[in-house]
Amino acid sequence: MDGPRCESQDLLAWFDRCRRDLPWRSTSDPYRIWVSETMLQQTQVERVLPYYEQLVSTFSDVDALARAPLEDVLAVWSGLGYYRRARYLHAAARQIVARGGFPRTMAGWLELPGVGPYTAGAVASIAFGERVPAIDGNAARVLSRFAALEDSPSGKTGRRRLTALAESLVDDDRPGDSNQALMELGAVVCRPSQPRCHECPLEASCKGRLQGAAEAYPRRKPSRQVIEERRLGVVVRAGGRVLLFRRPEGASLLAGLWEIPWIAWCARDNAARELRSRYGGNWDLDRSCGWVRHSITHRDIRFEVWTGRLTSGCHIAENPEAGWYTETEVGGLAVSSLVDKVMRCAAD
């Protein structure tokens, strides 16, 4: 006896035996499952865990989340990355409350902001038992290796073939578990590098394995070149507080988050003028503070941090986007981890 049904049962049996005990697996609450799936977008389980606990304990249900100010949600999200997810989560919570409850189908979930094919399929199958696939990076890798798919999962053809294969494997009685089994297998056994094929319930029929080249899948396309940017940042202290500015809500990058003042490195010779044009106020910098003190590399941004204070008579605090915070308060704000790094570094 062979075929998709048999493999699907092998997979489920393996999942029942080996599944990790995760907080969102011990609940049937759609709210918690939705929150976890949103946080898990492009983010590994281990990193999500503390943020998940913090969010669901701060906002115990969708009503609490919908009532909360966006700023509070961003503060909880602070450090997790992809902050757009927090905004969409918050907006979707308000839509859910407005429509009187959670959607019960994948199609319904797809109408919510921040919910794409994966998240919609995951929530619909796990929380509501709908027989739809949920294809994340793990599932895509497992299936690509299993069927030795030659098309890249990001392409149209590859996506279509993956979806067809995943649909054929969704268990009629336990759709949520069979989806999670595929993802779990990819995370724990069918890993990106050095897959543990000898522990895999699908080993015997895996085409990639039979070719002796499981790691060659999924096929991927060449990546782009990274260009490094260099910036001059300023940590301004006064009376035990540090000056931060909030980025515009419409910014494409880190929108609405707090950051230290900075300018392009090439404009450092006119630092005071550049800072004035960007943030307003008076930026006559105290000469006694010296020049560059620290250097931090973060992704493709190199930050040269200049620590100091402003001369008296500056009017920066009149800028509505400006705020003075103590070092400990910064930790509770919606800041990126870059700011976190800079503050720690500049505190030495």
Add this chain to the structure above:
DNA sequence: GAATCGTGGCG
């Protein structure tokens, strides 16, 4: 379809 959005871990 390609680029973009954060961050941390890994070999």
Add this chain to the structure above:
DNA sequence: TCGCCAAGATT
């Protein structure tokens, strides 16, 4: 150090 990657969605 560097490239890749990790439970994707949006424009």
